[in-house]
Amino acid sequence: MDTEAELTQRGHSSPGTGEGRPRFALSGLRAFMTWRRAAVLGVVCTAFLLLLSNFVVQPFLIPSRSMEPTLKVGDRVLVNKLAYRFGSRPARGDVVVFDGTGSFVPERSGGGNPVAGALEGVGSALGLGEPSDTDFVKRVVGVGGDDVVCCDAGGRIKVNGVALDEPYLYPGDAPSKVPFRIVVPLGTLWVMGDHRSQSRDSRDHLGEPGGGMVPVEKVIGRADWVGWPVSRWGATRTGTAAAGAGGGHG
Numbered sequence: 001m002d003t004e005a006e007l008t009q010r011g012h013s014s015p016g017t018g019e020g021r022p023r024f025a026l027s028g029l030r031a032f033m034t035w036r037r038a039a040v041l042g043v044v045c046t047a048f049l050l051l052l053s054n055f056v057v058q059p060f061l062i063p064s065r066s067m068e069p070t071l072k073v074g075d076r077v078l079v080n081k082l083a084y085r086f087g088s089r090p091a092r093g094d095v096v097v098f099d100g101t102g103s104f105v106p107e108r109s110g111g112g113n114p115v116a117g118a119l120e121g122v123g124s125a126l127g128l129g130e131p132s133d134t135d136f137v138k139r140v141v142g143v144g145g146d147d148v149v150c151c152d153a154g155g156r157i158k159v160n161g162v163a164l165d166e167p168y169l170y171p172g173d174a175p176s177k178v179p180f181r182i183v184v185p186l187g188t189l190w191v192m193g194d195h196r197s198q199s200r201d202s203r204d205h206l207g208e209p210g211g212g213m214v215p216v217e218k219v220i221g222r223a224d225w226v227g228w229p230v231s232r233w234g235a236t237r238t239g240t241a242a243a244g245a246g247g248g249h250g
Helices: 003-013 021-055 114-125
Strands: 057-061 076-080 095-099 135-143 147-150 180-183 188-192 219-228
Touching: 057 219, 076 095, 095 188
Parallel strands: none
Antiparallel strands: 057 076, 076 219, 095 135, 095 219, 135 188, 147 180
């Protein structure tokens, strides 16, 4: 048998031991490194966004009609978390996002799935999912020390004896169909939705512990801008709800 010919033929028909394999191994290593870099980049970006959301600005998905026409269902507002960090306090007319635990919803005992809760928290913090059912967005109508009354002879809410000019109200809505008179305790806020007939706000918790007042320390931030959809980009309508009204800030 021609051994040399056999070896030559075998060399043309199939690779010998170790031949051809380094190319595939190198390709697989490159793919692995590419995926690894992408994963690391994804983790870094997510961590950065979470830090930004926790300390600077947080996206917040509007889940209901309570703030129409200022904010619509599906809007994503950018909540300025620095607005009240350096001595400033919520002012009349500000649109704020707050934790309603203990004021709008009762305190909860422990329990539940911690993993699911953490994932929901991340989704909410990034504005990708529904907000926590303890978070609310409303407009500040009264601050600490204010005397808030509904309503005067013209059907308007009065703060410290001055009737409110509320151009942000939903067209056709009355300022309030629920009569009330309250003095806002220091350190708290009286808040209402712009779509008064569709809003569960401070009025609905008058007879409950806390009387519908939101502690200032529960305010997460001020909803300054609509970030999405693009067609609604712009600042939210804020400002003093009652021009010339006196009273302290809580």
